[in-house]
Amino acid sequence: MIKNTLQKIYLGLIFILLYAPIITLVVLSFNNSKTRAKWGGFTGKWYVALFQNEQIMNALYTTLIIALLSALIATLIGTAAAIGIQAMRKRVRTAMMAVTNIPMLNADIVTGISLMLLFIAFRFSLGFATILMAHITFNIPYVILSVMPKLKQTNRRTYEAALDLGASPIYAFFKVVFPDILPGVFSGFLLAFTMSLDDFVITHFTKGPGVDTLSTKIYSEVRKGIKPEMYALSTLLFVSVLILLILVNVSPSSKEGSTRKYVSKKSKAARFVFRRLVPAVMAIVIIAGGFFYGSKRSVSGDNQVIVYNWGEYLDPEVITIFEEETGISVVYEEYETNEIMYPKVQSGAIAYDVVCPSDYMIQRMIENDLLAEINFDHIPNIKNIGTQYMEQSRQFDAENKYSVPYCWGTVGILYNKKMVEEPIDSWSVLWDETYKDNILMQDSVRDAFAVALKYLGYSLNSTDLDELEAAKALLIEQKPLVQAYVIDQVRDKMIGNEAAIGVIYSGEAIYTQLENPDLEYVIPKEGSNVWIDSWVIPKNAKHKENAEAFINFLCRPDIAKMNFDYITYSTPNIEARKLIEDPAIRNSTIAFPDASELERCETFQFLGDENDVLYNELWREIKSK
Incomplete structure (x- = not known):
């Protein structure tokens, strides 16, 4: 009894771990607020906005077309290669399989950079074609790996018997060998399609301007946060996969014909729909949608x-x-x-x-x-x-x-007025043990060092080793107090009252205040960074x-x-500022701080490659403590 209960609890935990993130994503796709930290009411507007967003839809169909084409071509090449390898002598075959396995064991970043350099060396213009070639290249070994075991199971004597009976090699292959290896070929195709669909690193290094897949599009949104339309798209993809799985599992079994002498017309029709019609419709939708959205962004010539x-x-x-x-x-x-x-x-x-x-x-x-x-x-x-x-x-x-x-903008402190004891005006609060596990720091070497250097009274462009060591020691001292080193997550965490204090860009602070009026932004008295x-x-x-x-x-x-x-970052356009209708925004001290506050701020300067290396080494030491 206890054993059965524990098994059910264990199984339940597994399902929670697997599906809780998906359920969260589905819920967020119906959230009227753009932030995950605040429920703004139920809405379906993100699904409408999704199909109106050409950039996302273009990325979706580019992803699907590349996955489909690369999987098909890789399956053809990989199957032919597997047949060739199987026909080799044992030692040569072993050596070839070892070579084939290298790309799968290789790190994606190495493969991506290598392919990029190869394309550049041969003067290929990076774009759709280079992504497709890259995906075909890294998919072929997976197809070979799927087909080879099935080839080993085939009986060569049956093939030779077909030849002896007068069949041509091609006819004998497709009638005798291919039906036996078909499950491996199909598995290789599915594996290649999935690998291509999910790839980011190799795509990132081989893509050109105007071409995005879903993975690269999502990654490029990190600075401003993932759009709710992406939640809607992810929900639709999940539901589509779920429906396909249900259709596959309830489709008429192929064993029905072996157990019954008579197969009804209804059963044959259902089998045709599940096995032929559904995949064909999916392929047509992918290709037609790709051409529809892709043509809208197509460019040619010098104009x-x-x-x-x-x-x-x-x-x-x-x-x-x-x-x-x-x-x-x-x-x-x-x-x-x-x-x-x-x-x-x-x-x-x-x-x-x-x-x-x-x-x-x-x-x-x-x-x-x-x-x-x-x-x-x-x-x-x-x-x-x-x-x-x-x-x-x-x-x-x-x-x-x-x-x-x-x-342009500044870097400052965003704090929750209900979670701090008194108004903040100094970087020193980031070292206050009162706010342990309630402090968010920027996961950026220059921004983190700028905070410590300004607090110590130094320039944020310092290259003095003693000053940098002092800043490093200060950041190490601060580390036990930090809840997390973040980039875009600081917005949602502060809006959702998940932290009391966070280092943030002024443009992000404007957005967070609109979502949570309890938040306040300040440029510390020691000075900060003003960027352009x-x-x-x-x-x-x-x-x-x-x-x-x-x-x-x-x-x-x-x-x-x-x-x-659209982006809420301060504009240097004086005439544009006059067009801002809301006086609270037009006169905001966050978006447009007083000149006296900016006097204490500095602009980041390029410190040279050697000093960049030094900063990065010190930052690694801090993060490793």
């Missing part, structure tokens, strides 16, 4: 501009308006961090026309001669950018020749005039205001 921007850092409607007004097609790609963006621009593998790096990265790109000077005669709307922001830009672009400010993200044009850009037209368009007050409403 285009290739944009490389942070994830969720521009209102998609702005792109539509720009294309309609100018006739210039926009190829849009997103990245997650400056450090991911830089090597892709530096390699020259993709000729981006417009990129939006942060201040210190712009300085690094200028020093490494990666940027072209902007012709400001083509950007008359630069007049709308406040002079103070142009002056601040001189800290990383000394002559204002290479960049145009897009968004600006538009630049890489030196190898192929459509420079189109790039300048795009930047000029974004400097238009109404367009700048649209982007401010």
Whole structure:
């Protein structure tokens, strides 16, 4: 009795672990609030918004088409390769299988980088074709692995007997051998399809601008948080898989014919629907949907501009308006961090026309001669950018020749007024044991060190080893008090009252206050970081005039205001600020702090490769304690 009870409890725990995350995701897909930390009421609007979101739908169908095509081609090549390997001598066959297994044992990141370098060396343009070739490449070994055991089980004498009876080799293969290995071939296809569907790392390194799969699209949204439309899509995918599993398990059994002499027409029709019609309809839906959504973003010729921007850092409607007004097609790609963006621009593998790096990265790109000077005669709307922001830009672009400010903000402390004892005005609160396990720190080497360095009274651009060691010791001392090192999670945790204090970007603070009025943001008295993200044009850009037209368009007050409403990060566009209807936002000290507060702030600077290595080494020491 006790044993049965324990077994049921154990089984129940397994089901909870497996399905609790899925149930949570399904519930969130019906949450009227954009944040997971707050229930805003029941709604189905995210499902409607999903099918209106061309970027997500395009990523979905790109994922499905690549998975389907790569699985089919890999299955054909892998099956043929397995047959060839099986026909080899034992020693050669063993050696070939060992070579075949290497890609499966290899780390995905190694495979991804290797394929990227190979494509670059042969001057392939990274895009849909390179992703497809990469997926076929890493899928083939899985097909071989699935087919080989079935080949070993086949009786070669039966095949030879068919030849002796006058059958051609091809006819004998398809009538004698293929039916025996078909389960292995089908398993290889399913495995290849699943591996392709789920891949991120290899896709990330081999994709080009304007091409996204679901995995890369979701990853690019990390900075601003996953869209609720993604919850809706994930729910639909789960339900689709569940329905397919039910159909497969309730479909008429193939054994019915062996136990009964007569098979009804109804049974035959049902078997045809389950085995032939359903897969055919699914394939048609995937291909038709892919062409429908893919054609909307297709571009050709020189009348285009290739944009490389942070994830969720521009209102998609702005792109539509720009294309309609100018006739210039926009190829849009997103990245997650400056450090991911830089090597892709530096390699020259993709000729981006417009990129939006942060201040210190712009300085690094200028020093490494990666940027072209902007012709400001083509950007008359630069007049709308406040002079103070142009002056601040001189800290990383000394002559204002290479960049145009897009968004700016500060780093500060967000705290819950109901969870702290008194108003906060200093970084010192991050070392207060009163708030142990209630403190959220940025999981970023420069941001974390900036907090410690400013608290100690040093520059956040310090390269003095003694100062950096002191900051490291301070961060190690703080570590037992920290609930978590986070990036985007700080928003939801603070909105949901899961922490009392968090280090956050000012643009995120505006959003969190709208969701939870108990939250307050402050720039500590010791000073902080004031940052600027600006538009630049890489030196190898192929459509420079189109790039300048795009930047000029974004400097238009109404367009700048649209982007401010969408991303909530402060705009340097003075005229756009005047268009903000809500006076509480227009005059917000978070979005637009007083000049006296900014006097205590510094902009990050590029400290050189050696100092970057030093910072990263110290950060690893902190995280390993």
